[in-house]
Every structure is written in structure tokens, then in C-alpha cells.
Amino acid sequence: MRHITVLQNEAVLELALNASSLVVDATLGSGGHSRAILEKLGKTGTYIGMDADQSAIDSAKDWIEKYKAESHLVHANFKNIDAVIKDLNLQCVDAILADLGWRIEQFEDSGKGFSFNSDDPLLMTFGNPADYAFTAGDIVNEWDEQDIANVIYGYGGERFSRRIAKAIVEYRKKQKIETAKELSEIVRNSTPSFYRKGKVNPATKTFQGLRIAVNDELSVLEEFIEKAFEALCPKGRLAIISFHSLEDKIVKECFKSYARDQVGLLVNKKPIIPTEEELRANPRSRSAKLRIIEKL
Ligand SMILES: C[S@@+](CC[C@H](N)C(=O)[O-])C[C@H]1O[C@@H](n2cnc3c(N)ncnc32)[C@H](O)[C@@H]1O
Incomplete structure (x- = not known):
């Protein structure tokens, strides 16, 4: 089974990109969102694709070349987005997308004990177990x-x-x-x-x-949101797709606090969810929620 990109059009539309935007896809994965982002960027645009999984970075090398924008692929945990942006000598970025979670391939082929019927050892680390x-x-x-x-x-x-x-x-x-x-x-x-x-x-x-x-996924998410919001240029947008109520709660609370402090604007009051058509085509998208915040 292959990964199907969730809320692809909705997420990319809400990033409000133009040809010269500077964009980070913090969860490159199989590149579904990234390809749609790159379609919107011209020669003056800049794209940064990040993933904690080296295989996502390696497979993107094959298709990234065909797009016009300047591109950078970075193997990193998104909790380090601040360092990634700094290393590229950028002051701030116009848009950041995170499509949380993992791809089905990562569970099936990992050898780390994510699949119920496997004889894999019970590791469940997405990176090198020695680092956990x-x-x-x-x-x-x-x-x-x-x-x-x-x-x-x-x-x-x-x-x-x-x-x-x-x-x-x-x-x-x-x-x-x-x-x-x-x-x-x-x-x-x-x-x-x-x-x-x-x-x-x-x-x-x-x-x-x-x-x-x-994988300490909830703390990592909190750290990411804080650093990603900080990294946005004025009017920049951060869009996050979550699949789990605890993740969505963190996104919702963080975004609300930016709105309360009048440093951010909630682009939608309610989260965007998949259409009936998407649900039929990809039932796994059923728990997806997209929230977007714009920096003031
Ligand atoms: C749901 S997939 C993204 C799919 C992608 N949007 C697409 O359309 O193909 C999530 C990806 O995020 C990566 N990931 C999960 N947690 C991460 C983290 N903390 N830092 C960086 N990448 C992470 C996973 O390795 C996986 O490739």
C-alpha cells in the first residue's frame, strides 16, 4: 500500500503562495504536497523540503530537479527548523507546511516493530534507536x-x-x-x-x-510550532495537518494563543477536513484536520 497525500489542494491553497515565495515543507514524505507547492513557485521562489527519514530525502532527489525554484533538501527533525533556516542564511520564510505522522511504507518496511504481525524487535523509533x-x-x-x-x-x-x-x-x-x-x-x-x-x-x-x-511526538510538535511561527515573515503562514486528537489539541491551543496575543490571525475558525469525495477515495484521511495561522 502506498501513501496518498491528504488535503493536498486545500493545504497548498491556504499557504497563499506566489511565484517568489520562500516555502518550507517540514514533512516532505512522498512529496505529494511538495510537488503541488513547487508547481506554484517560479525561478525566484525557494523551496526547502525536510524529513526525519533519509529515504524521503533520497527519493525526492529524482524529481526535484524538474522544478524551476531554488530547492534544498534537508534530513532533519522538524523540531530543528530554526537551525535549518539559519544554516541556509534566511531571515524568515513565507510559508511552512507540516503534514504530521508517518507514511504507511514507514510502518510496513521499517523492521522496527510497527506492524502487528511481524517478528521485528519492538523498537518503534523512527530514527536510529541509539539516539532515543x-x-x-x-x-x-x-x-x-x-x-x-x-x-x-x-x-x-x-x-x-x-x-x-x-x-x-x-x-x-x-x-x-x-x-x-x-x-x-x-x-x-x-x-x-x-x-x-x-x-x-x-x-x-x-x-x-x-x-x-x-518518539516524544507531542513535545516535538510543540517545539516545532513555536520555532516555525517564530521563523515566519510578517504575513507568513503556518499550516498543519494533524491526524490525532492530542496533536490537534496542541495545534489548536498554540494557534489560539497567538491570536489572543494578537501576533497571529486564525485563517479559518474551524479546521478544514477532507471532502466526502476525498474520504471515499482515501478512508485513511478521515481523522485529518488542517489548521492555518497567519503571522501579523
Ligand atoms: C504524513 S507523511 C507526509 C506526506 C507528505 N505530505 C506527502 O504528501 O507525501 C509525514 C512525513 O513526516 C516525516 N516526519 C514525521 N515526524 C517528523 C519530524 N518530527 N521531523 C521531520 N519529519 C518528520 C515522516 O518521516 C514522513 O515522511
């Missing part, structure tokens, strides 16, 4: 039952978090939890039968909670 404070394996094998339940409930929204955490702790008394498959079996066996029979894998929320904790 802990892995998903560390959480399930070493953390207290209560802390495990808190991660699964707090970041995954899993209503059976307590019984799942209990089952994890029971299991590890006998043997270490080594693989993604082992963990998804533990979750499956500890949840009620109606939950197991649903369309969605019963381990979905548990895996999501672990992934968010390992």
Missing part, C-alpha cells in the same frame, strides 16, 4: 504496570489500557517480550472478544501509544 532515550521494548519490559497503562491510555486512548498493562506484566514475568507479534498477541488475548472481532486490530491503540511515547 528508550524503545517500545524498554517500556513493555521494564516500566511499571501503571506507567505502561498511562502510556497506552494517554497517547493511544485505549479504554482497556489497565488490563492490557496487567497482561504485559504477567507475561514478562515468564519471558521477555521480544517481537511486535508477541505484543499484539498479548493485547489480543487480554481484550474482550467483541474487541477482537472488530475491523481494527485490537493492538492498534496500544501500538500508537507506544510509538508516540518513544
Whole structure:
């Protein structure tokens, strides 16, 4: 399965670009938004594509050349957007887009334990595991039952978090939890039968909670928003697409605070969501929310 770009036209339209704009796509991914951005830029425009995943940068090298704008591809976490802009000797930028989350390919081919039925080790780090404070394996094998339940409930929204955490702790008394498959079996066996029979894998929320904790995704997002807003030129726009209620809450609160402090203008009062047509073509877009702020 390949990644399908979400809210492509809406997001790029709301960036209010012209041919000379200076734009950062902070989550290049498969380049769906970036291509639409580059279509709008002329020779005097500048494009910067960032991604924490080197493979996104490598594949963009093949198609970026055909566009007229000056382009820079940077392998970096978007929490370091300030350093990326500074290294390019830019004072400020006109537009920044972040399409949060990860591409389906990153889950399927990573070998890091994101797929339920894989024999991959439970890492769940998007970058090099050596650079992370802990892995998903560390959480399930070493953390207290209560802390495990808190991660699964707090970041995954899993209503059976307590019984799942209990089952994890029971299991590890006998043997270490080594693989993604082992963990998804533990979750499956500890949840009620109606939950197991649903369309969605019963381990979905548990895996999501672990992934968010390992990659510290919410703190990274807060740091990114602060630095990205700071990096905008006056009248510059920051657009963020989120897929998770906790992420959207952070975006909403940060943007609201800029509006309250009269340093930013909310471009739309309500988030932009996919049309019926997009939902039909790509059901995975169902939780997407696009919010935009303009710097005053
Ligand atoms: C949903 S995909 C973006 C898809 C892209 N807009 C497209 O149309 O193809 C999100 C991308 O952001 C990257 N990413 C996620 N978190 C990141 C972070 N903190 N810093 C930089 N890149 C990140 C992922 O590696 C992934 O390639």
C-alpha cells in the first residue's frame, strides 16, 4: 500500500503562495504536497523540503530537479527548523507546511516493530534507536504496570489500557517480550472478544501509544510550532495537518494563543477536513484536520 497525500489542494491553497515565495515543507514524505507547492513557485521562489527519514530525502532527489525554484533538501527533525533556516542564511520564510505522522511504507518496511504481525524487535523509533532515550521494548519490559497503562491510555486512548498493562506484566514475568507479534498477541488475548472481532486490530491503540511515547511526538510538535511561527515573515503562514486528537489539541491551543496575543490571525475558525469525495477515495484521511495561522 502506498501513501496518498491528504488535503493536498486545500493545504497548498491556504499557504497563499506566489511565484517568489520562500516555502518550507517540514514533512516532505512522498512529496505529494511538495510537488503541488513547487508547481506554484517560479525561478525566484525557494523551496526547502525536510524529513526525519533519509529515504524521503533520497527519493525526492529524482524529481526535484524538474522544478524551476531554488530547492534544498534537508534530513532533519522538524523540531530543528530554526537551525535549518539559519544554516541556509534566511531571515524568515513565507510559508511552512507540516503534514504530521508517518507514511504507511514507514510502518510496513521499517523492521522496527510497527506492524502487528511481524517478528521485528519492538523498537518503534523512527530514527536510529541509539539516539532515543528508550524503545517500545524498554517500556513493555521494564516500566511499571501503571506507567505502561498511562502510556497506552494517554497517547493511544485505549479504554482497556489497565488490563492490557496487567497482561504485559504477567507475561514478562515468564519471558521477555521480544517481537511486535508477541505484543499484539498479548493485547489480543487480554481484550474482550467483541474487541477482537472488530475491523481494527485490537493492538492498534496500544501500538500508537507506544510509538508516540518513544518518539516524544507531542513535545516535538510543540517545539516545532513555536520555532516555525517564530521563523515566519510578517504575513507568513503556518499550516498543519494533524491526524490525532492530542496533536490537534496542541495545534489548536498554540494557534489560539497567538491570536489572543494578537501576533497571529486564525485563517479559518474551524479546521478544514477532507471532502466526502476525498474520504471515499482515501478512508485513511478521515481523522485529518488542517489548521492555518497567519503571522501579523
Ligand atoms: C504524513 S507523511 C507526509 C506526506 C507528505 N505530505 C506527502 O504528501 O507525501 C509525514 C512525513 O513526516 C516525516 N516526519 C514525521 N515526524 C517528523 C519530524 N518530527 N521531523 C521531520 N519529519 C518528520 C515522516 O518521516 C514522513 O515522511
